[in-house]
Amino acid sequence: MEYLDFELPIKELEEQYNKACAIGEESDVDVTDTCKQIEKKLNETKKDIYKNLSAWQRVQLSRHPSRPYTLDYIHAICGDSFLELHGDRTVKDDKAMIGGLGKIGDQSYMFIGQQKGYNTKTRQYRNFGMANPEGYRKALRLMKSAEKFDIPVVCFVDTPGAYPGLEAEERGQGEAIARNILEMTRLKVPVIVIIIGEGASGGALGIGVGDKVLMLENAWYSVISPENCSSILWRSWDHKERAAEALKLTAKDSVKLKVVDQIVKEPLGGAHSDREKMFLTVRDQITASFEELKNLSKEDLIEKRMEKYANMGDFKG
Structure with missing residues (x-):
């Protein structure tokens, strides 16, 4: 360990x-x-x-190499019922963004999320959990399929950000993320979002709009990572701890700022210290969240979701 x-x-x-x-x-x-x-x-x-724990220590825990990733949760929750779906039908299949159909009990869900690797080879294969535009377009394709068949959507957010390479920009990274945000606000099925590790920048927002947004206790959610914030403000990574505190990126801060609805408690020591308990907790939270949302009409679902996001960022002049 x-x-x-x-x-x-x-x-x-x-x-x-x-x-x-x-x-x-x-x-x-x-x-x-x-x-x-x-x-x-x-x-x-x-x-x-x-x-x-300080904000920076929680960031460290969110990146722990033994921490469960998206596919760990999906396989533990769904077992053999999970069927992964591939490709955006335009460019290729982005390995950093995974998705597919799975069941919890008798209820089907469309699971979508960023996937990181466990070693050098798989990290390169998964592009360190940083999706290209085709990844976000694949996610949107799966969401639209779920909407067509009236299947709720569950998104696992765990990314250091969308891929910032030249080729990603050439293929419309910003447009792909913006399109997802727009389309997710008006999906006609329940959308449950769970931030399980890193929730950085537009990479997280591209699959982060939901009726219910949950966040694991030691995850973080922010417009920028502490290291990059430090390098911009102080021209060095040496102030990353200070940046982490200033960014208000912890689960408690996110709930206080009303960008997250609920904190999901982790086992003592973090999600990796008792993976089975963490999987059961997340499964129960998904089921409970769906029970809250399933009886809402499609019109009410969209209205409440859009109102929730329209009310964010209130301030007094």
Whole structure:
């Protein structure tokens, strides 16, 4: 297991605990009391660390290499019922944006989300979760198919941003994202959005408009990453911690600013520390959100969604 810098005290205690237990197993020495004391201290240390995380530390947790990605959630939630669909019918199949049909119980959903890789090879294959215009057009095609067959849409947001390359701009990156935002505001089916990791810039907004927007406790949602903000304002990444605080990018900040509807609590230590529990929590949240929305008429659904986004950004002069 990999540890972040602020998790090193936890690593030391876990190593002490494992060594003590190993001594007990390999010899006749009774180390029960010692193990209990270390375990107690370990639990207290975890609680102290994770209840006082800074904005930057939450950003680090959202990028943890063991954190579950979109396909992990979909396969855990849907099992063998998930059928991935490919291509935007114009350019190609963008591997950074995945989507397809799946079931939770007897209810079908159209699942869409950015997918990152687990190692160098798969990260390149998935383009580090940064979709090209064809990725957003594929997402829109799947949303329109869901609308046609009256299937609710679930979007998993986890991206450092849309791909900023020259070829992406040539193929209309800005237009593709803007088109998705426009079309998602008036989809005639329930749209549930879950920010599971990084929610950066227009890359997140391209699949981020929903009736219900949920955000995992250690995810972040902002117009720009702390590093890029720091490099613009201070010409260096050295001020990324300060930038993270100023950007108000945490789940608590997002709910307070009313850009997110609800925080989804993670297991102690982050989503990667108890993946099965996290999968069950997300599944239950999707089901609960759909139950809230399923009885609304199509007209009411669109009206409430558009009103929700029109009311964002209120300010007093």
